[in-house]
Amino acid sequence: MACVVAIPLSAPAEAAESTASNQSVNGASANFAPGDPKGEWRRQAGDFANTRYSILEQIDAGNAARLKIAWTFSDGADYGHEGAPLVVGSTMYLVAPFPNVAYALDLSKPGAPIIWSYAPNPSPLAIGKACCDAVIRGWAYAEGKLIYNLLDDHTIALDARTGKEIWRTKMGNVENGETMTMPPFVIGRKVFVGNSGGELGKLGWLAALDVDSGREIWRAYSAGPDSLVKIGSDFKPFYSWMQGTDLGVSTWPVDMWKTAGGAAWGWISYDPQLNLLYYGTANPGPRVPTQRPGLNLWTSAMFARDPDTGAAKWAYSFTPHDQWDYDGVNENVLIDLPINGRQRQVLVQFNRNAYAYTIDRKTGEVLVAAPFAYQNWSSGFDLKNALPIVRPEMQPQPNVKLSHVCPPDIGGKDWQPAAFSPKTGLLYAGIFNICMDVTDHPQSYIPGTPYDGMEMTRHAAPGDHWGEFMAWDAARGKKVWAIEEKFMTMSGALATAGNVVFYGTVDGWFRAVDARNGKVLWSQKLGSGVIGAPMTYLGPDGRQYVAIYAGVGGAAMVSKSMKGFPARGNTLYVFSIDGLSPSSGAGMLTAEAGNPTAQGDAHQTGTR
Amino acid sequence: MKEETTPLVGWFASVVKVLLVPGMTLLASCTPQGDTARPGTKPPSAFLTVPAASPLGEMAGAAQYDASLEISNPFARDSRAVVEGRRLFVAMNCAGCHGYDAGGAMGPNLTDTAWRYGGTPGGIFQSIHSGRPQGMPAWGLALPAQDIWKIVAYLQTLGATLAPADYHAGLQGDHDVTSVAPQPRQLLETYAAAHVDAKP
Numbered sequence: 157m158a159c160v161v162a163i164p165l166s167a168p169a170e171a172a173e174s175t176a177s178n179q180s181v182n183g184a185s186a187n188f189a190p191g192d193p194k195g196e197w198r199r200q201a202g203d204f205a206n207t208r209y210s211i212l213e214q215i216d217a218g219n220a221a222r223l224k225i226a227w228t229f230s231d232g233a234d235y236g237h238e239g240a241p242l243v244v245g246s247t248m249y250l251v252a253p254f255p256n257v258a259y260a261l262d263l264s265k266p267g268a269p270i271i272w273s274y275a276p277n278p279s280p281l282a283i284g285k286a287c288c289d290a291v292i293r294g295w296a297y298a299e300g301k302l303i304y305n306l307l308d309d310h311t312i313a314l315d316a317r318t319g320k321e322i323w324r325t326k327m328g329n330v331e332n333g334e335t336m337t338m339p340p341f342v343i344g345r346k347v348f349v350g351n352s353g354g355e356l357g358k359l360g361w362l363a364a365l366d367v368d369s370g371r372e373i374w375r376a377y378s379a380g381p382d383s384l385v386k387i388g389s390d391f392k393p394f395y396s397w398m399q400g401t402d403l404g405v406s407t408w409p410v411d412m413w414k415t416a417g418g419a420a421w422g423w424i425s426y427d428p429q430l431n432l433l434y435y436g437t438a439n440p441g442p443r444v445p446t447q448r449p450g451l452n453l454w455t456s457a458m459f460a461r462d463p464d465t466g467a468a469k470w471a472y473s474f475t476p477h478d479q480w481d482y483d484g485v486n487e488n489v490l491i492d493l494p495i496n497g498r499q500r501q502v503l504v505q506f507n508r509n510a511y512a513y514t515i516d517r518k519t520g521e522v523l524v525a526a527p528f529a530y531q532n533w534s535s536g537f538d539l540k541n542a543l544p545i546v547r548p549e550m551q552p553q554p555n556v557k558l559s560h561v562c563p564p565d566i567g568g569k570d571w572q573p574a575a576f577s578p579k580t581g582l583l584y585a586g587i588f589n590i591c592m593d594v595t596d597h598p599q600s601y602i603p604g605t606p607y608d609g610m611e612m613t614r615h616a617a618p619g620d621h622w623g624e625f626m627a628w629d630a631a632r633g634k635k636v637w638a639i640e641e642k643f644m645t646m647s648g649a650l651a652t653a654g655n656v657v658f659y660g661t662v663d664g665w666f667r668a669v670d671a672r673n674g675k676v677l678w679s680q681k682l683g684s685g686v687i688g689a690p691m692t693y694l695g696p697d698g699r700q701y702v703a704i705y706a707g708v709g710g711a712a713m714v715s716k717s718m719k720g721f722p723a724r725g726n727t728l729y730v731f732s733i734d735g736l737s738p739s740s741g742a743g744m745l746t747a748e749a750g751n752p753t754a755q756g757d758a759h760q761t762g763t764r
Numbered sequence: 765m766k767e768e769t770t771p772l773v774g775w776f777a778s779v780v781k782v783l784l785v786p787g788m789t790l791l792a793s794c795t796p797q798g799d800t801a802r803p804g805t806k807p808p809s810a811f812l813t814v815p816a817a818s819p820l821g822e823m824a825g826a827a828q829y830d831a832s833l834e835i836s837n838p839f840a841r842d843s844r845a846v847v848e849g850r851r852l853f854v855a856m857n858c859a860g861c862h863g864y865d866a867g868g869a870m871g872p873n874l875t876d877t878a879w880r881y882g883g884t885p886g887g888i889f890q891s892i893h894s895g896r897p898q899g900m901p902a903w904g905l906a907l908p909a910q911d912i913w914k915i916v917a918y919l920q921t922l923g924a925t926l927a928p929a930d931y932h933a934g935l936q937g938d939h940d941v942t943s944v945a946p947q948p949r950q951l952l953e954t955y956a957a958a959h960v961d962a963k964p
Contacts, residue, residue: 280897280898280899281897281898281899282899283898283899284861284870284871284896284898284899284900285870285899286870287870288870355860595864597854597859597864599857599860600855600857602856602857602901602906604901605856605857605858605860605861605901606857606860606861606870607857607860608857608860609860611859611864
């Protein structure tokens with residue numbers, strides 16, 4: 157059962173404001189560029205800034221309790237469903253996890269028939285190289301193309317009208333342990349993609365491809381000499397401990413940068429005014445810190461880069477020398493808000509290390525760093541140098557079991573993306589309340605195998621619930637309210653102008669919440685757990701719909717032996733007020749024949 | 765061990781080599797498991813059920829037959845080999861995929877009765893030696909056959925593998941689930957106590 161925990165704010169007046177009015181508690185706003193047509197959802201996060209905010213308001217706090225299932229769609233793939241549907245015009249675009257079959261559905265017709273589907277047949281070898289389930293985290297639409305990454309390291313573009321493959325670019329070698337799971341991000345005529353495989357010692361990178369041809373324009377690595385990292389004279393990290401030459405080499409033991417990890421498997425955001433793109437890098441390899449003395453730059457960090465050239469403008473390492481696999485890949489939400497009376501252009505990241513960072517996105521200066529989840533690896537935060545104060549006794553030592561380290565590897569929050577509402581000024585995020593017992597095993601680098609070394613069990617942090625859904629004030633670094641959940645809350649969030657926020661749970665509940673006070677307005681049990689992200693769109697019939705995948709998998713599987721953990725699933729659920737849609741109603745409805753589903757080989761759809 | 769021949773031929777040759785090394789043969793004959801079936805010593809049961817009038821050919825149920833699957837592990841139940849196998853299981857990063865408890869993570873669970881490729885010592889040897897299509901690396905060039913058998917010996921202690929004689933029963937889904945006792949920790953502690961120098 158969910159229950160709301162009220163978190164006292166610093167002043168009672170603020171609490172009253174946040175629960176009763178429609179006003180932003182902190183004056184926060186955002187740039188919703190590129191301003192896609194109203195009611196469409198053309199990119200995973202809805203906009204460049206990664207707000208996941210929709211201006212649709214047919215569904216509001218007053219009628220959300222009347223939400224009902226309008227129609228569903230199953231794709232038959234049982235790995236974790238971590239993305240969100242895209243809607244362009246009257247077409248919905250979906251891509252299933254491995255073997256990555258794509259679908260275009262016609263929303264204008266009863267039954268939302270398949271316009272086309274396409275099976276790209278990625279190599280099954282990729283299944284066993286993906287660290288954390290053969291997932292896909294999203295796909296992109298641009299210039300009449302559906303663009304996504306195959307698990308076996310190819311980026312492909314399909315003709316959005318016909319489903320015909322236009323180009324396929326090989327980005328890496330899956331045999332050596334590199335995979336791709338992240339959602340491509342498109343700015344103008346460039347597609348940005350990054351790799352997975354940090355757990356297998358693959359050096360991370362972000363690359364820009366030409367949207368028309370798939371040709372690689374630039375690639376920037378997460379470690380190595382400045383030339384590979386694309387660090388030049390205009391690189392200006394805010395803090396002195398990140399200033400110097402070739403730190404991507406010198407902060408590692410000799411040659412270890414070549415297997416440094418720092419994969420870029422998360423989200424990208426973009427500020428069109430500053431012309432900067434933002435993304436994070438994953439854990440260093442191996443995950444055993446005693447094998448790699450040094451700050452291990454630029455892993456567990458983030459970059460601001462010029463999207464045209466790839467040149468790094470600034471960087472910030474959240475957890476230098478990352479001893480716990482905290483990564484830096486979580487989404488960066490770009491918002492503007494006053495801090496200490498001064499208007500700031502910031503990005504907000506809820507890092508796996510359990511700190512929420514509010515960072516000046518022009519300079520990389522950390523303005524606020526405050527824990528949003530239970531943690532015991534640090535005793536505080538040195539804001540002057542923007543460094544966490546590490547508790548030495550919480551650092552794993554080889555072959556010694558260290559108990560109750562919080563958060564664990566998968567963090568106080570993993571990659572599941574937050575949302576922002578300009579109406580409340582708050583961010584909304586599914587978070588974790590968990591810890592680990594960990595034993596480090598020193599590793600040898602063997603290509604194509606894990607370069608990992610962390611033996612772990614996870615358990616609940618104090619409070620016994622594994623998850624929460626929370627509202628966060630990024631100006632003050634304060635949790636405003638939180639809803640406790642039995643399982644890790646591994647769902648993305650969606651905020652809407654109707655003051656309704658949506659999220660799902662690992663045990664398969666989909667909820668609508670009042671953005672202002674955390675009151676749960678509506679819940680619906682689905683066929684599997686939710687680890688994807690909700691989205692909303694205006695159908696061709698003028699109705700507002702909300703869609704969410706039920707398809708548990710990914711890192712949520714760490715709780716698979718808990719009571720109530722659901723079976724895997726592969727169904728998209730679409731909701732409307734009273735369940736009304738052309739796909740539901742009295743009498744005998746029929747679908748205009750669409751195309752059959754493209755079939756990958758049957759052996760590729762298993763989950764083992 | 766460098767193989768001049770093609771991997772599969774080389775693999776089979778290495779299996780035969782292991783079985784023919786004098787000390788190894790002795791070891792194999794001393795195993796308490798009693799699963800000493802060898803290629804050629806026993807016809808697969810499917811052949812026995814074929815009516816005499818039927819033309820002999822590939823028949824349903826025997827399609828996956830491979831003599832190697834019925835080979836027993838020369839190191840089965842050799843406690844020192846089991847400890848060494850566990851060490852290799854961690855050192856070669858097997859644990860990184862299959863879990864430190866072999867209970868499955870990136871790779872399949874090795875402590876349950878679900879086996880894609882037979883689950884006999886010979887089948888597991890083959891999986892480790894030659895790799896498998898969904899990402900299992902091939903170790904035949906990197907590890908001597910004896911080391912692969914030691915890893916197999918460790919996995920056999922987890923209680924879910926099939927005796928060579930049960931290969932066809934396994935294909936038919938006839939696993940004796942009651943015999944599965946995945947208690948790797950206790951077993952390892954027992955073995956480690958006997959061989960403190962090889963503590964996992």
